[in-house]
Amino acid sequence: MGAGPGVYIRLGWGYLSPVDLKRLEERLTGLGEPAYRARQVWAWAAGGAPGYDAMTNLPLAVRASLETEVPFSTLDAEAEQRSSDGTVKALFRTHDGHPVEAVLMRYRDGRRSVCVSSQSGCPLTCTFCATGRMAFGRNLTSSEILDQVLHFRRTEPVNHLVFMGMGEPFMNVDAVLDAARRLPDVGITHRRTTISTVGWLPGLERFVEEVSEPIRLALSLHAADPALRSELMPVNDRYPLTDVLGLCRRHRERTNRRVFVECVMLAGVNDSPAQARALAALLGRDAFKVNLIPYNPTGMYDGSSRAAVAAFKAELDAARVPATVRLTRGRDIAAACGQLATAPRARTRA
Ligand code: SAH
Numbered sequence: 001m002g003a004g005p006g007v008y009i010r011l012g013w014g015y016l017s018p019v020d021l022k023r024l025e026e027r028l029t030g031l032g033e034p035a036y037r038a039r040q041v042w043a044w045a046a047g048g049a050p051g052y053d054a055m056t057n058l059p060l061a062v063r064a065s066l067e068t069e070v071p072f073s074t075l076d077a078e079a080e081q082r083s084s085d086g087t088v089k090a091l092f093r094t095h096d097g098h099p100v101e102a103v104l105m106r107y108r109d110g111r112r113s114v115c116v117s118s119q120s121g122c123p124l125t126c127t128f129c130a131t132g133r134m135a136f137g138r139n140l141t142s143s144e145i146l147d148q149v150l151h152f153r154r155t156e157p158v159n160h161l162v163f164m165g166m167g168e169p170f171m172n173v174d175a176v177l178d179a180a181r182r183l184p185d186v187g188i189t190h191r192r193t194t195i196s197t198v199g200w201l202p203g204l205e206r207f208v209e210e211v212s213e214p215i216r217l218a219l220s221l222h223a224a225d226p227a228l229r230s231e232l233m234p235v236n237d238r239y240p241l242t243d244v245l246g247l248c249r250r251h252r253e254r255t256n257r258r259v260f261v262e263c264v265m266l267a268g269v270n271d272s273p274a275q276a277r278a279l280a281a282l283l284g285r286d287a288f289k290v291n292l293i294p295y296n297p298t299g300m301y302d303g304s305s306r307a308a309v310a311a312f313k314a315e316l317d318a319a320r321v322p323a324t325v326r327l328t329r330g331r332d333i334a335a336a337c338g339q340l341a342t343a344p345r346a347r348t349r350a
Contacts, residue, residue, distance in 0.1 A: 020070065021042065021143050021146075022143070024038055027065070027066065027069055028066075037058065037062065040055065041055060041058070045150055046153070046185035046187075048150070048153045048154045049154075050154055051067075051072050052067050052072060071095075073147060074095065075092040075094060075095075075147040075151070076092060076093050077090055077092050078093055081333040082333065083332050083335060085329055085330065085332075086106040087103060087104065087105050087329045087335050088335075090148070090151055091342065092148065092151070094137075098120035098121075098138060099342040100120050101117060101165060101166060101335075101340045102114060102115060102116050102117060102149075102165055103115040103329075104152045104158070105329045105330065111160055112152075113158070113159075114148070114158050114161045114162075116149060116163060117145075117166035118139070118140055118145060118165070118169040118175070118176050119136070119138065119168065119171065120136070120166065120167070121134045121166060121341075122134075122166055122167045124168055124198060126198070126232060127231070127233075127300055128222075128266065128301055129338040130298040130299075130334075130339050130340065131167070131338070133341060134341040134342055139171065139175060140172065140175060141175055142175040142176075142178035145176065146183075146186070149186055149188070150186065158186065159187055159189075160188060160193075162194045162218075163176060163193075163194065163195045163196055164194075164218075164337060168197065169195050169196065169197060170195070170206075170207065171203060173202075173207065180193050180215055181213065190215045191214050191215075191216065195216070195218065196262065197217070197219060198220050199241070199244035200235070200239065201239040204244065204247050214257065216257065216260065217257075217259045217260070218260035218261070218262055219248055219261050219262065221261045221262060221263055221279075222262070222264055222270060223263075224281075224282040225275070225278060226240075228269070232266075245283075249287050258287060258322070260289055260291050262293055263292055264295050265293060265295055265304035265309050265312065266301045267301065267303060267304045267308065268302070273315050276312040276315035277315050279316070281319075284321070285320050290316055290322065290324070292309055292323060292325045293337055294309065294326065296328060297339075309325055313325060
């Protein structure tokens with residue numbers, strides 16, 4: 001959402017993201033170039049090269065052809081906002097005009113974490129999330145997902161990534177996995193990559209059954225009680241929680257890694273000690289790790305007090321369910337979880 005006090009700074013045309021990789025390969029084949037050329041271009045882009053010009057192991061003629069025939073970007077970076085905590089939010093536009101936002105979070109320990117969008121907007125309508133209130137555009141391509149990362153990679157190394165921006169990653173599972181599989185080239189290992197889902201069953205099933213890379217999984221749960229969860233997240237009526245949790249447990253068995261469970265803490269809605277106990281009973285001790293997320297204002301709810309969050313966590317601790325409270329970043333520029341949206345309606349609610 002672009003409504004923070006820090007106004008977006010317009011960027012010039014100079015900010016280019018890497019190429020549409022499919023188009024690049026086609027073009028290089030058309031030029032009669034060997035197959036390894038596309039890999040060379042990708043290696044440069046993944047390393048943060050600013051454009052074709054920098055790719056010194058490519059023949060000049062090839063660089064010149066690509067320059068005119070394959071835009072170095074699938075996204076135009078339109079604007080950027082910086083938070084007082086060092087978080088940066090970038091607003092992009094796809095070539096067909098859809099808005100996309102991504103966030104870079106910087107931590108003192110050197111962690112540089114990128115939060116990317118998998119769709120422009122989101123067709124789901126979780127009541128606490130701003131993205132669901134803007135118009136849904138479409139699924140992003142894998143190049144459009146990678147372009148968000150490379151935008152930040154050109155200014156500094158990055159080492160963590162979460163699919164927690166706009167959209168539901170498992171509604172766009174092919175592009176998301178394709179992008180995730182290329183991330184190690186950019187400096188982000190699979191173990192430092194997390195895909196967050198509402199529990200979109202078809203995509204989740206594919207992820208759990210087919211993906212052998214150690215990519216991490218996060219489930220946006222928010223409530224253990226099915227009626228409350230349906231109220232907060234209408235998608236809960238479509239894919240029952242028992243099926244979703246079953247797949248998460250299977251992921252735990254297959255990978256031996258815990259699944260993160262995210263709970264946005266809403267005052268008087270899902271934050272009582274009794275609800276914490278119900279959550280602990282539902283999840284058990286072995287397969288999950290709970291992340292309690294302070295609610296970032298989107299106009300719909302009040303966030304739980306610190307005391308309520310602490311009491312909730314104490315119940316989980318007592319039940320020996322691992323739990324942490326998430327650090328909130330970028331709230332002053334509406335770059336925090338659930339605040340990404342570009343529709344005017346969402347803006348006025350910030
Ligand atoms: N659609 C996926 C990916 C988006 S992730 C999913 O929902 O998991 C966005 C994360 O931020 C999720 O955990 C989501 O529940 C959380 N979130 C959404 N709105 C929020 C808000 N207003 N405050 C804090 N967290 C929020």
